[in-house]
Amino acid sequence: MGIGEAGGTVSTRSGAVWPFLDIIRRLGEEGRAPTLLALENVLGLLSANGGADFRALCSALSEIGYRFGAVVADASFFVPQSRPRVFIIAIRREVPLPAAFTTDIPQRPWHGQILLRAKASLSPEDATNWVWWSPGAPPSKKQFELREIIDVSGEAEWNTDEATDRLIGMMSPMQLGRLNEAKAAKQTAIGSLYLRMRPTGYGKNVQRAEVTFSDTLGCLRTPKGGASRPRIVVVDGERVRTRLLSVREAALLMGLDKEFELPSTYHECFRLIGDGVVPAVVRFLAERLFEPLAIHARSFAVAGGELKESA
Template identity: 55%
Template sequence: MLDGDAEIVEKFSFCEFFAGGGMARAGLGNGWKCLFANDMDRIKISTYINNWNCNHFDKRNIKEVKTADLKGFCDLAWASFPCQDLSVAGNGLGIGASSSDEFTRSGALWPFLDLINTLRQEGRQPPLLVLENVVGLLTLEQGRDFTAICTRLGEIGYRYGAVIIDAKHFLPQSRPRVFIIAIQRDIDIPSELSHGMATASWHTPTLLRAYKSLPLQSHADWIWWDLGFTPTLEEDALTNIIQLEGVEWHPPEETNRIINMMAPTHLARLENAKSSETVAIGSLYFRMRREGGVNKQRAEITFSPVLGCLRTPRGGASRPRIIVVGNGQVRTRLLSVHEAAALMGLESTYILPEIYQHAFKVIGDGVAVPAVRFLADRLLEPLAMAARKKTAVHSEKVCTA
């Protein structure tokens, strides 16, 4: 928050669309009040309600939500719209056309933006929007989906920019996500929040290419958001999360089976880790690879202070696993629900479904909590304050006219 704004006592308000288990809400924190939340997945709905005990949750399809369901005015509308048709692990269908009656799952963004536009016509447009999704949004269909989103934001009265925030700056998990932050066109942006140029920390080459593919009008509406310095992850962050004792490991025969599934490159990585004097913790995945004209399932490993991106498991092979090498042992096992929650920055008090697959569905589709808090602190709260000051000045002029 900007200096001099400490006297603000009223909480910022927000509506959370495609809310999942409420991880954006967890990240925004106690300085924000949720007025409305929406999702239609039964597992995520129950998780959200169990954690937030709210009476403002709407379980309907976003296409059924009307402005009459949104009471009053909010500072921010957050939309972590579905990523299944945009991610590497998805089907690549994209978001579809805004004019189409048939949407892909990720295309649920369009009725959300239509809802925001109707609020604009009613004079209740949120001054801030955040659209969050996988980085594949920038490249799918040669960037046409990203262009369509930016064009639509401009049509409904917003300027906008995007940043890439990777959870690895806060947590030992590689989880890059694109955040499109839009602000009403007539709100003055504090000078320290944008310096008119890209920064290497928050604007990756992929994002720069996506920007260059935008039409000139979108360039005119574009803002290069500046989030300041990049946080540094603590060196022992991963070892503080992964349990080495008191957990159930695979039996030796299962670990040997996994090792026998490794290609020579990954066997070499394993041998290198075994020769080290320190304990190495790595990510372990099962993937299908084309070899000799046939598909072959391979076990692949990566040793790093940061684990690979957590995903929603859709089968036994896709469940997240770890491999630990040290003290003359090679051990493998499934990542626990408790560890996965910690890798997302969730508090130990956060309630997850008891069924393993259900818990990972909530986690894998979520947004890293510290990334949201960082974005709120560096950008959203100063912007919300600027929007409120504009409203206050306008109201004062009306009263004195």
């Protein structure tokens, strides 16, 4: 997740940002820098290395002539999956800020505590270039509900009863309590199930099965072994069934069309999905910020160090 160091030799998954910003810098020296930039990363960017990665990125944007701000957009407003992502939006300093797309104070849900802490850690110089972007109110309703895409029929590839019993046997008393509450609800309950290593209190770790029953599943991630594969649990009274989340269900949780062509293997599908951004989130931000800001910026042209309306 880390973005590495500018000019450094350590490669990270997000390290491409530095060569990218170097290209933007050189374009600026030629008078051809893009007016608007948008960068996306996982929420951990705001706190990685004690916030140093985020500060370095903001400093770099400031140095090459941009004002910037960030919003944290969670896909759970659009699809039944919790998937918070950071979008950093930068605009050339010469371009006047349109009041319709900014706010003087942080605005929920786009500017949560983790972003407030990250912003507060910026240097005074970089903080002067900070912008509180305002996408407006999030959607009031998801595009679809979890129960609409999870196959609870007997035709799905369910685990055997023995395999399900093994998973239940790996639950702590608290997790068993959640399972029993779902049984007592007298209605079909759909939940997520993950295998995680937890400390025992005696200097050792033990693998636990952990369940959550909610209208929103947890964030789909890139696979790092069998234990990290997302599982679902379906409870109908005393009947408990478990299985892996199918690749098609995972694609639907990302908001992809049923006709979207997926890689041929389970592992590659989840590599694609785990690294992906929910299209509905990008479309929302495009309509609320990216496209209006681009139109606003195009209405101005820099001439002789002054802004004037372009033809």
